[in-house]
Amino acid sequence: MNKNPHIEAVTLRLNQFLEVKGYRRTQERYTILEEIYAKNDHHHFDASELRETLIQKGFHLSMATVYNTLELFVEAGLIKKHQFGGQAASHYERTVGSGQHDHILCLDCGFVKEFCDPRIHTIEKTVSDWFSTDIAYHSLVLYGHCTEELCKNRITKNVN
Ligand SMILES: [Zn+2]
Ligand SMILES: [Zn+2]
Numbered sequence: 001m002n003k004n005p006h007i008e009a010v011t012l013r014l015n016q017f018l019e020v021k022g023y024r025r026t027q028e029r030y031t032i033l034e035e036i037y038a039k040n041d042h043h044h045f046d047a048s049e050l051r052e053t054l055i056q057k058g059f060h061l062s063m064a065t066v067y068n069t070l071e072l073f074v075e076a077g078l079i080k081k082h083q084f085g086g087q088a089a090s091h092y093e094r095t096v097g098s099g100q101h102d103h104i105l106c107l108d109c110g111f112v113k114e115f116c117d118p119r120i121h122t123i124e125k126t127v128s129d130w131f132s133t134d135i136a137y138h139s140l141v142l143y144g145h146c147t148e149e150l151c152k153n154r155i156t157k158n159v160n
Contacts, residue, residue: 100120103140
């Protein structure tokens, strides 16, 4: 496993968070954090996917443990939670080292792509001034129908 350059920073952040909150430093919390930060920068995953990977590596954690740990990491600002579409399970991605970006989702095949538009940052600053509020984070997902051939549902439609 390649060591992620951010692993030390995020481990430190988790240490501090657990200490401030008075939570225990369980080994599984660190195992899960390392697994999340071992992935490439722009990886979106859900809880069961993450659990599968951990099981393959010999860490048999319950679904409840994985969910609880993910919620804890969201609270600690170590990961972000996304709700891509109504029925879909919550997806997560790392915050440190993944850069500022937003998402666009195909309603047919569910493919999620990332984009970065600096104008969104400008909007944040403007609205922040209007309401005298420090913006902590934002959530923006654009939904559409992709026009690419690789859209699974589009291919099905063409066959019919
Ligand atoms: Zn993303
Ligand atoms: Zn599509």
